[in-house]
Amino acid sequence: DTAVSQTPKYLVTQMGNDKSIKCEQNLGHDTMYWYKQDSKKFLKIMFSYNNKELIINETVPNRFSPKSPDKAHLNLHINSLELGDSAVYFCASSQELAGDNEQFFGPGTRLTVL
């Protein structure tokens, strides 16, 4: 059983389109995250939700909107896609109160904007 799953794994789309990436975790964790990894391999936090509540919202264009229908799911919707949005997007989850707060990452979604 996959602990953190994301769909789709690959996404190729045209500039200006709107797309969504879905994430689900079956670990019973209460905190979920979205990270963006660019071509230089920098992994940067975008959003974090704790029990469906947004707790971190880094400087991200408002074209990006996370949605957490329940604590096992955190989806990412992107409006009006731009070339610079091309990257690998990783979802992760952790247990907030756990000492080491180990984060488990999903397999990533490689987004290519043409």
Added chain:
Amino acid sequence: GQNIDQPTEMTATEGAIVQINCTYQTSGFNGLFWYQQHAGEAPTFLSYNVLDGLEEKGRFSSFLSRSKGYSYLLLKELQMKDSASYLCAVRTGRRALTFGSGTRLQVQP
């Protein structure tokens, strides 16, 4: 602001020992993490330090000095499968992790 520095690339020989350094300057500190990421895959957790000293886990050890803002990851008895990127990350308060740019390690026969 947050600043985390690691060497971009390192090369080592199979069977040898390699040390990957990480220095950080962050506002707040609540733990330092090392993750391994193979090309095209997700990062996977290796180690966690919140107190000064050495944490050992099999062939991998991680060291932390909070006063110096310094950590290292030590890999012993290198294997070809250890070729990967190693990411240093700092957690500040309840915030998510701030990652360094990663060190790409190439293990040669």
